[in-house]
Amino acid sequence: xxxxxxxxxxxxxxxxxxxxxxxxxxxxxxxxxxxxxxxxxxxxxxxxxxxxxxxxxxxxxxxxxxxxxxxxxxxxxxxxxxxxxxxxxxxxxxxxxxxxxxxxxxxxxxxxxxxxxxxxxxxxxxxxxxxxxxxxxxxxxxxxxxxxxxxxxxxxxxxxxxxxxxxxxxxxxxxxxxxxxxxxxxxxxxxxxxxxxxxxxxxxxxxxxxxxxxxxxxxxxxxxxxxxxxxxxxxxxxxxxxxxxxxxxxxxxxxxxxxxxx
Amino acid sequence: xxxxxxxxxxxxxxxxxxxxxxxxxxxxxxxxxxxxxxxxxxxxxxxxxxxxxxxxxxxxxxxxxxxxxxxxxxxxxxxxxxxxxxxxxxxxxxxxxxxxxxxxxxxxxxxxxxxxxxxxxxxxxxxxxxxxxxxxxxxxxxxxxxxxxxxxxxxxxxxxxxxxxxxxxxxxxxxxxxxxxxxxxxxxxxxxxxxxxxxxxxxxxxxxxxxxxxxxxxxxxxxxxxxxxxxxxxxxxxxxxxxxxxxxxxxxxxxxxxxxxxxxxxxxxxxxxxxxxxxxx
Amino acid sequence: xxxxxxxxxxxxxxxxxxxxxxxxxxxxxxxxxxxxxxxxxxxxxxxxxxxxxxxxxxxxxxxxxxxxxxxxxxxxxxxxxxxxxxxxxxxxxxxxxxxxxxxxxxxxxxxxxxxxxxxxxxxxxxxxxxxxxxxxxxxxxxxxxxxxxxxxxxxxxxxxxxxxxxxxxxxxxxxxxxxxxxxxxxxxxxxxxxxxxxxxxxxxxxxxxxxxxxxxxxxxxxxxxxxxxxxxxxxxxxxxxxxxxxxxxxxxxxxxxxxxxxxxxxxxxxxxxxxxxxxxxxxxxxxxxxxxxxxxxxxxxxxxxxxxxxxxxxxxxxxxxxxxxxxxxxxxxxxxxxx
Numbered sequence: 001x002x003x004x005x006x007x008x009x010x011x012x013x014x015x016x017x018x019x020x021x022x023x024x025x026x027x028x029x030x031x032x033x034x035x036x037x038x039x040x041x042x043x044x045x046x047x048x049x050x051x052x053x054x055x056x057x058x059x060x061x062x063x064x065x066x067x068x069x070x071x072x073x074x075x076x077x078x079x080x081x082x083x084x085x086x087x088x089x090x091x092x093x094x095x096x097x098x099x100x101x102x103x104x105x106x107x108x109x110x111x112x113x114x115x116x117x118x119x120x121x122x123x124x125x126x127x128x129x130x131x132x133x134x135x136x137x138x139x140x141x142x143x144x145x146x147x148x149x150x151x152x153x154x155x156x157x158x159x160x161x162x163x164x165x166x167x168x169x170x171x172x173x174x175x176x177x178x179x180x181x182x183x184x185x186x187x188x189x190x191x192x193x194x195x196x197x198x199x200x201x202x203x204x205x206x207x208x209x210x211x212x213x214x215x216x217x218x219x220x221x222x223x224x225x226x227x228x229x230x231x232x233x234x235x236x237x238x239x240x241x242x243x244x245x246x247x248x249x250x251x252x253x254x255x256x257x258x259x260x261x262x
Numbered sequence: 263x264x265x266x267x268x269x270x271x272x273x274x275x276x277x278x279x280x281x282x283x284x285x286x287x288x289x290x291x292x293x294x295x296x297x298x299x300x301x302x303x304x305x306x307x308x309x310x311x312x313x314x315x316x317x318x319x320x321x322x323x324x325x326x327x328x329x330x331x332x333x334x335x336x337x338x339x340x341x342x343x344x345x346x347x348x349x350x351x352x353x354x355x356x357x358x359x360x361x362x363x364x365x366x367x368x369x370x371x372x373x374x375x376x377x378x379x380x381x382x383x384x385x386x387x388x389x390x391x392x393x394x395x396x397x398x399x400x401x402x403x404x405x406x407x408x409x410x411x412x413x414x415x416x417x418x419x420x421x422x423x424x425x426x427x428x429x430x431x432x433x434x435x436x437x438x439x440x441x442x443x444x445x446x447x448x449x450x451x452x453x454x455x456x457x458x459x460x461x462x463x464x465x466x467x468x469x470x471x472x473x474x475x476x477x478x479x480x481x482x483x484x485x486x487x488x489x490x491x492x493x494x495x496x497x498x499x500x501x502x503x504x505x506x507x508x509x510x511x512x513x514x515x516x517x518x519x520x521x522x523x524x525x526x527x528x529x530x531x532x533x534x535x536x537x538x539x540x541x542x543x
Numbered sequence: 544x545x546x547x548x549x550x551x552x553x554x555x556x557x558x559x560x561x562x563x564x565x566x567x568x569x570x571x572x573x574x575x576x577x578x579x580x581x582x583x584x585x586x587x588x589x590x591x592x593x594x595x596x597x598x599x600x601x602x603x604x605x606x607x608x609x610x611x612x613x614x615x616x617x618x619x620x621x622x623x624x625x626x627x628x629x630x631x632x633x634x635x636x637x638x639x640x641x642x643x644x645x646x647x648x649x650x651x652x653x654x655x656x657x658x659x660x661x662x663x664x665x666x667x668x669x670x671x672x673x674x675x676x677x678x679x680x681x682x683x684x685x686x687x688x689x690x691x692x693x694x695x696x697x698x699x700x701x702x703x704x705x706x707x708x709x710x711x712x713x714x715x716x717x718x719x720x721x722x723x724x725x726x727x728x729x730x731x732x733x734x735x736x737x738x739x740x741x742x743x744x745x746x747x748x749x750x751x752x753x754x755x756x757x758x759x760x761x762x763x764x765x766x767x768x769x770x771x772x773x774x775x776x777x778x779x780x781x782x783x784x785x786x787x788x789x790x791x792x793x794x795x796x797x798x799x800x801x802x803x804x805x806x807x808x809x810x811x812x813x814x815x816x817x818x819x820x821x822x823x824x825x826x827x828x829x830x831x832x833x834x835x836x837x838x839x840x841x842x843x844x845x846x847x848x849x850x851x852x853x854x855x856x857x858x859x860x861x862x863x864x865x866x867x868x869x870x871x872x873x874x875x876x877x878x879x880x881x882x
Contacts, residue, residue, distance in 0.1 A: 005347075006343050007343040007344065007346045007347035007350070008347050009343075010340050010343035010344045010347065011343070011344040011347035011348065013340070013344075014340055014341070014344040014420055014424070017416075017417065017420065018362075018363070018366045018369075018417070018420060018421065019366075020381060021369065021374070021377035021378060021380070021381055021417065022366065022369065022377065024377060024380045024381045024387050025373075025376070025377045025380050028380045078276050078277055078280055079277060081273040082273045082274050082276070082277030084273070085267070085269050085270045085273045085274060086270075086274060089267045089269070089270045090270055090274075093274075100281060100285070102528065103285065104285070105471075105474060105524075105528065106474070106521055106524045106525045106528060107285070107289065107521055107524075108474075108477075108478025108479075108480075108495070108524070109478070109480065110478060110480045110495040110498050110499055110517070110520075111292070111478070111498070111517040111520060111521050112285075112288065113498075113499070113502065113503075114292050114295075114498060114502050114510070114513050114514050114517040115287075115288025115289050115290075115291055115292035115514075115517070116284070116288045117502050117503075117510060118288065118291045118292055118295050118510055118514065119287055119288045119291045120288075130284075133280070133283060133284040134284050134288075136280055136284060137280065137281065137284045137285045140281075170267065170268070170269040171269060174269070195368060199368055199370065199371060199373075201371045201372055201480075201481040201484075202371075202480045202481055202495075202499075205481075205484075205499075205503075206499055206502065206503045209503070216371065216372050216373075216481075219372050219373065219376065220372050220485060223372070223375075223376055223379070223485065227379070227380070230376055231376065231380060234373040234376055234377065237373055238368070238369065238373065241365060241368040242365055245361060245364060245365045245368075249361055435626065435628060437624045437626055437628035438628050438630060440595050440615075440622075440624070440628065441622070441624060441628040441630075441689075442630075442641070442645075443595070443615050443616055444593060444594075444595070444615050444616060444620060444621070444622050444690075445616070445641055445642030445645055445689070445690075445693065446616045446642055446645035446646050446693070447616070447641070447645045451645060455630075455633075455641070456630045456632065456633070459632040460631060460632050
């Protein structure tokens with residue numbers, strides 16, 4: 001008889017552990033009554049119907065989407081060109097960027113929140129804007145790594161030199177040569193960034209609180225009032241993450257195969 | 263003569279402005295605040311003195327370190343084996359498993375806490391199941407206890423640990439195993455003498471990232487019991503956002519100490535890595 | 544029975560025949576080379592010999608014992624991998640000692656034998672270095688020492704020199720051969736470099752498409768290729784059909800085979816004996832290869848490569864006619880038509 005190996009056993013347990021809460025939440029969001037029996041008494045879609053008819057949910061979803069989307073766009077516009085010109089024109093400055101990336105690891109959201117409140121609260125700037133600013137910095141590690149990998153893969157430095165020898169200006173070369181080539185890589189990093197921001201709770205909760213209710217905060221509010229609706233929110237959130245993950249896989253594979261076939 | 267590249271300035275000035283406005287200035291202001299007397303007074307060490315003399319805050323640090331260390335340890339031990347198991351699947355399946363693992367890493371914070379409530383909360387699936395089987399662990403275990411919170415922490419550590427450890431196994435060349443086999447080593451001996459020592463710096467590095475990840479985690483614990491868990495991030499959150507009890511200067515001092523702990527963890531990691539692998543330096 | 548004997552060995556991967564009914568015999572103390580283009584199955588044969596890959600059918604005997612189903616670690620085989628496969632976390636002496644430790648040899652003897660090996664391969668002073676601190680050639684010698692220190696019955700070398708610069712490769716070839724002779728080590732070398740095979744081997748097995756197409760001493764292989772494949776793979780042989788040869792030398796009596804091979808360096812500018820074949824052609828291309836000048840000659844519509852020693856200071860011009868002589872015994876009939 002074949003013995004079950006330690007690695008296979010751990011793998012099976014990990015998968016079970018990761019899968020169970022997801023499955024339970026999905027089941028709960030579809031259950032009619034589930035208070036005293038092991039399995040739900042019946043299945044229904046009414047929690048989802050109730051949720052999607054709630055304007056508060058739609059607003060919260062819209063706010064989350066808007067905040068995550070706009071912040072991601074701004075972050076890409078600020079960080080990608082900067083990382084590009086540092087790598088190509090000032091490689092020595094890259095060490096500084098790496099230190100900043102390390103710093104963001106040592107400063108989690110809850111610490112950032114303290115500093116941001118001290119610096120910006122009470123002087124008229126809406127705290128949502130400040131939160132978005134903190135998000136920009138929070139995305140630095142992901143966008144730096146993504147941009148760096150794309151640039152190295154396409155050998156950006158020699159391409160820029162070639163374009164400039166052919167008479168293009170820095171900006172022309174950047175827009176015409178670099179941007180189209182790193183597009184899919186940046187798109188993948190942007191999707192990841194978006195999903196990270198969409199799940200963010202610490203900063204927005206401490207800095208803004210109920211004044212700008214995002215999906216995560218709406219979920220938090222619903223935890224105590226209705227478990228079924230809360231699970232419908234969680235499932236909705238999870239489905240959105242699954243779609244984004246699917247897009248990431250699709251696009252990163254595309255840029256991958258293009259590299260393989262020169 | 264060095265060429266003046268206008269592009270460098272145009273692109274990096276907004277970048278460094280962003281870093282200054284939303285990272286450096288707030289950090290400095292926080293550090294400054296931690297030395298400031300409450301209500302805008304002069305320079306003082308009193309907040310630090312208070313933290314180090316108040317058992318409540320010391321307890322918060324102890325709890326945070328304990329749960330972070332424990333969840334990181336359990337996470338990494340399980341993930342070392344699980345990641346190895348993944349490398350033995352066919353290549354396309356490996357990619358699929360990683361995608362799913364990565365997807366569950368989005369299951370953190372509030373949604374994760376909620377999913378555990380569904381499973382293990384007061385009328386959670388497993389609690390009901392246990393009741394039907396006549397087991398009452400209502401006394402020995404609840405989700406809202408430390409052991410319950412540890413389970414939640416382990417959950418968000420696992421995908422991260424696997425994603426970080428999996429690539430490390432690619433550094434183990436198949437031919438090393440074959441060479442060791444020809445030289446008479448059993449697989450067990452190979453992993454003991456070659457495989458594990460080669461992986462060790464990466465494992466230590468991953469451990470310190472997991473530890474830092476848990477030390478800074480706020481949302482899961484907050485979602486389960488609001489401010490009831492005595493953890494450093496929860497205390498900080500309560501000190502700066504509480505409307506009545508807000509003491510931002512004391513919160514700043516706590517945040518500075520938390521930041522120092524995390525920095526220390528990352529530095530120890532770097533130092534250990536160098537110490538373990540003399541052949542790398 | 545030979546020291547190493549392989550009988551009727553076959554292997555397929557995913558329905559593709561990699562080795563087909565192979566027979567091979569190696570005597571004790573011999574250095575035998577498996578030579579062939581990439582994908583000919585030579586590395587698979589080596590791995591089957593080591594036990595790392597199982598064969599589908601066939602038998603393997605080493606030192607009179609049937610080892611076909613013996614596990615790799617009990618076969619007493621040493622192997623040097625193409626990538627060397629040195630353990631990165633162990634020093635040079637720890638790498639070399641590894642196999643001895645696994646076989647539970649006493650500490651004092653390990654020390655003695657490791658030191659002996661380090662001296663033999665010329666790595667004195669590098670004992671405490673880690674693999675990544677060594678040059679490619681030094682790493683290669685550690686790999687060699689590691690596989691020899693356990694005193695295996697057979698040493699297998701899988702393209703051991705292919706990752707090195709030409710100069711280092713030449714030196715290591717010599718050193719490898721010297722050590723092999725000194726230890727009287729039965730050795731199988733896999734390579735795709737025919738010069739390397741010629742330089743170090745006692746005997747060469749030439750493989751193509753999972754079969755052995757010819758074997759013999761380097762001298763035999765080089766001067767008596769039996770097929771067009773061997774003739775082209777071993778040197779820059781001119782391969783001519785019987786019909787082409789008839790057109791060039793109508794009077795020569797030839798054995799009844801389809802193709803003939805002529806080595807480029809057997810052409811001479813002066814006739815040596817009366818029966819020499821005389822050829823006249825137009826120079827289409829001249830290439831200077833250092834000590835050799837290579838002409839591409841068109842004899843009628845038949846292209847022929849000619850290598851002459853680079854003696855004169857002036858090259859002959861493209862388009863001029865050149866007359867050359869070749870002895871009939873250098874016109875080699877290729878008996879095997881397959882492969």
